[in-house]
Amino acid sequence: MSLATDAGPRRPRSRSSPRRRAAVIGSGFGGLAAAIRLQSMGFETVCYEAHDQPGGRAAVYEDQGYIFDAGPTVITAPHCLEELFALSGRRMGDYVRLVPVSPLYRLQWTDGVAFDYVADEAGLIEQVRRVNPADVDGYRRFADYSRQVFQKGYEELGAVPFLRFTDMLRAVPHLARLRADRSVYATVARFVKDEHLRQAFSFHPLLVGGNPLETSSVYTLIHWIERKWGVFFPEGGTGALVRSLVRLFQDLGGTLRLRAPVDRITLETADDATRHVVHAADGPPEPFDAVVSNADVHHTYARLYRGIAAAGHRQRRLERMAWSMSLFVLYFGTSRRYPNLAHHTILFGPRFQGLLREIFHGHRLPADFSLYLHAPSITDPGMAPAGGESFYVLSPVPHLGNAAIDWEAAATAYGDAILESLEQHLPGLRAAIVTRRHCTPTDFAARFNAHHGSAFSVAPTLTQSAYFRPHNRDPDIPGLYLVGAGTHPGAGVPGVVNSAKATCDTLAADFHVVRN
Numbered sequence: 423m424s425l426a427t428d429a430g431p432r433r434p435r436s437r438s439s440p441r442r443r444a445a446v447i448g449s450g451f452g453g454l455a456a457a458i459r460l461q462s463m464g465f466e467t468v469c470y471e472a473h474d475q476p477g478g479r480a481a482v483y484e485d486q487g488y489i490f491d492a493g494p495t496v497i498t499a500p501h502c503l504e505e506l507f508a509l510s511g512r513r514m515g516d517y518v519r520l521v522p523v524s525p526l527y528r529l530q531w532t533d534g535v536a537f538d539y540v541a542d543e544a545g546l547i548e549q550v551r552r553v554n555p556a557d558v559d560g561y562r563r564f565a566d567y568s569r570q571v572f573q574k575g576y577e578e579l580g581a582v583p584f585l586r587f588t589d590m591l592r593a594v595p596h597l598a599r600l601r602a603d604r605s606v607y608a609t610v611a612r613f614v615k616d617e618h619l620r621q622a623f624s625f626h627p628l629l630v631g632g633n634p635l636e637t638s639s640v641y642t643l644i645h646w647i648e649r650k651w652g653v654f655f656p657e658g659g660t661g662a663l664v665r666s667l668v669r670l671f672q673d674l675g676g677t678l679r680l681r682a683p684v685d686r687i688t689l690e691t692a693d694d695a696t697r698h699v700v701h702a703a704d705g706p707p708e709p710f711d712a713v714v715s716n717a718d719v720h721h722t723y724a725r726l727y728r729g730i731a732a733a734g735h736r737q738r739r740l741e742r743m744a745w746s747m748s749l750f751v752l753y754f755g756t757s758r759r760y761p762n763l764a765h766h767t768i769l770f771g772p773r774f775q776g777l778l779r780e781i782f783h784g785h786r787l788p789a790d791f792s793l794y795l796h797a798p799s800i801t802d803p804g805m806a807p808a809g810g811e812s813f814y815v816l817s818p819v820p821h822l823g824n825a826a827i828d829w830e831a832a833a834t835a836y837g838d839a840i841l842e843s844l845e846q847h848l849p850g851l852r853a854a855i856v857t858r859r860h861c862t863p864t865d866f867a868a869r870f871n872a873h874h875g876s877a878f879s880v881a882p883t884l885t886q887s888a889y890f891r892p893h894n895r896d897p898d899i900p901g902l903y904l905v906g907a908g909t910h911p912g913a914g915v916p917g918v919v920n921s922a923k924a925t926c927d928t929l930a931a932d933f934h935v936v937r938n
Contacts, residue, residue, distance in 0.1 A: 436931035442464050442933060445700050445710040447684050447726065450478025451494070451915055452906035453716030454667040455506055455922035460714070461674040462509040463926070463935050468710075469676065470702055472683035476668050476715065477519055479870060482661035487807035488755035491660040491813055492861065495796045496629060496766065498647050500654055502923070506667065509579045510674055520654040521801055528764035529625075529654075530608040530847070532772050535618050538764075541652045554616035564613035564623060564642075565649065571639065572646035600882055602638045607775075609639040616831070621774050628794075628818060630913040631746025631878020633782045635775060638884040647916065655765065655801045662828050679704050687713060687726050696900040712901045712929060719880065719908030721872035732898035743886055746878035746913070747781050748821040748863035750839045753814045755806055756854040760797075763811075767795040769847070781818045782881075785825050787832060791817045793840065795847075810856065815840055822863050823874035831864035879908035887912070895932070896924040 446457040460467040475481055479493035497503075500520055507514040514520075525538040537549050543565075550561045601609070606626040614620055626644040627637040656663040668678060681796050682704035690697045690709070698713045715722040720740045727733035771777055771792040780788040794816040799806040806812035817840060819825070837860050845851045863875030872879075880886050889902040891910050896902040905921045907913035912921075929935075 430753065442712075443468070443710045444712045444714060444929075445470065445698065445708070445896070446716060447676065447700075447722070448472075448478055448716030448906070449476040449664075449668070450480060450716050450918065451664075451667075452918035452922050453478065453714070454664070454671060455919045456716065456903075456905045456926055457508045457676055457678075457713045458667065458671050458674065459509065459922055459926040460929070461671060461676040463930055465712075467671075467676045469671065469678045470682045470684050470700065470704075471678065471680050473869075474681050476678060476680065477661065477664040480660050480664050480691050481609060482659065482664075483753060483859065485859075486755065488810065488812045488857055489659055489661070489798075489805045489813060490753040490755075490859075491796075492751070492753075492814075493660065493797065494640065494915050495655070495660055497654040497660070497663070497915055499651050501651070502916050502919045503663070503667075505923075506919070507670060510670075512600075512670065512673075514666070517669060518663050519657040520663075521657055523655050523765045523801055525652045525764055525766075526648055527766045527768050529622050529768045529770065530619075531618060531770045537618065539620050539622065541649055541908070543649070546649075550614075550619060553622075554614075557614040557616050557619050560613040560615070561619070561623075565645070567609070567613070568642045568646040568649075572643040572650070572911045575640045575643045576647065576850040587835070603642050604639045605635050605639050606632075606637050606639055607634040607758045609642055614695045617774075621770055625768060627771075627882065630882060630916075630917060631876070631907070632882040633747075633778055635778050636782070637882050638887060640884075640887070641882065644914075655798060657802055659798060659802065659805055671906075684717075684726060686728060689730065698901055710901075712903065712933070714903045714905055714925060714929070716906045718873055719904060719906070721871035723905065725871070727899065727902070730899065732896070735898075736892070736896070740873070740892070742878070742885060745821055745823065745874050745876040746751060747818045747880045748866055748872075748875045749861070749877040750817045750819050750833070750836060750840075750863070751762075751814055751861040752817075752840055752858065753860070754841075754858040755813070755856045756811045756848075757809065757856050758850070758854045759799075759809060759811050760848050763797050763800055763848075765797055765800045767797070769793040769795060769843075781820055783824065786821055787819060787825065787827050787836065791840065791843070793817055793843070795844070815844065817864060820875040821876045822867060823876075827863070828916075829864045833860050833862050878913040879906070882912050894921065 444460045444465040444467045446469040447454045457467050457469045481492040483490040504514045525540045527539040529537040610624040624634040627634045627641050650723050682702045684702045686701050688699045697709045699707045699709050701707045723733040723737040771790045796814045799812045866872040867875040894909050903925045906918050911917050
């Protein structure tokens with residue numbers, strides 16, 4: 423019997439034979455991490471990818487010998503990746519090499535102040551002292567606060583699914599004690615007084631789609647993650663890390679199907695169990711015991727599970743939520759190299775709070791910008807031809823739901839303005855450019871089915887975190903699970919990889935999987 427409206431409360435059933443089957447929709451970091459865990463648990467796992475290469479937003483572009491990682495480039499908490507290999511007794515080092523990056527970031531302001539954000543305490547305190555000696559003690563207190571938040575928010579709760587409101591209630595006393603109601607910026611401002619340092623220690627939410635003026639102070643834990651483990655870059659680029667995860671998945675017997683966009687998923691019941699039938703472009707409909715969706719969470723409910731009442735309810739709820747900002751990303755390669763350049767550079771514009779308000783709540787494209795400049799050939803010269811440099815520069819911009827910008831008309835001029843600004847730091851830049859391309863919010867919407875063209879899914883505010891975020895297991899559609907930026911714990915490579923851990927632990931319990 424087909425379930426045409428709602429799946430009801432029925433939970434997946436445990437079966438010993440035949441082998442249980444799981445589908446993973448999307449091969450981003452969250453999808454690949456889930457696929458590896460499922461295959462390691464004994465599921466026959468098929469991963470569907472709509473595009474011609476794996477990685478989702480972590481795609482790779484190549485042109486004239488220049489290699490551009492399209493998506494995430496800041497790799498932290500490498501242990502969560504190493505764990506995926508350890509599940510089957512393998513070593514990540516046999517698949518890919520992670521190279522430490524130092525400084526973690528170089529921060530620069532328009533008034534000439536610069537700050538090398540390093541991992542070691544002595545070096546970081548010296549950088550603080552150079553900017554404002556009076557803030558050294560305040561920074562030490564902030565670092566201790568960040569450590570406490572890390573211990574609670576990451577080590578204890580980062581990979582724990584919040585499926586019931588009681589799960590949230592248990593965390594409330596700890597969150598109240600840490601004043602999670604305060605924003606990241608407001609929390610940092612309690613400890614340090616210099617505005618440069620306030621920005622230096624509060625920009626991190628932007629890396630996961632959050633507004634530092636609104637994102638919960640829980641996200642100050644990112645500071646301690648980087649202090650504890652540093653920042654890394656995969657040799658060969660982020661694409662090499664994606665390929666290593668694909669190789670691991672296939673070594674375990676998993677199946678990856680490229681150029682296989684999923685049109686929809688229907689539900690059936692048989693023997694008191696729910697089965698998910700995946701309708702993809704690469705073949706006939708296929709039944710699965712469970713589906714783990716790494717697709718955009720709104721797309722999952724609005725498109726993949728369309729026609730199911732519970733999915734429609736979830737879609738409408740998502741449309742009432744706040745979504746992260748989008749991005750304008752410009753990829754370019756130069757015929758020359760640039761000395762004294764850092765791998766990661768944050769270029770703060772003349773405004774901070776005003777610009778953030780326009781990015782997250784404005785209805786037009788701001789006239790100014792703050793930028794993240796990625797120069798991977800600094801760490802791995804193989805990312806560019808000999809004598810050249812490979813770059814991408816990222817500018818946070820409003821998502822399409824807030825600002826109806828005609829990006830087809832605006833993109834080239836906006837990119838030109840960014841390059842003109844960068845030329846203050848990279849002399850002769852425009853004359854040295856060999857190749858150039860861009861990605862806009864419209865591209866995020868069209869290529870990745872991102873709701874509003876959002877780059878990081880549901881915004882990471884306090885009232886949209888943990889239990890209040892879309893759950894790792896859907897409460898009403900048996901056998902549907904979520905991974906990626908749109909579920910707990912959120913965006914960023916550690917976030918989406920840990921979402922796979924939380925999700926697959928839940929799935930294992932539902933299916934009574936016995937693991938060694």
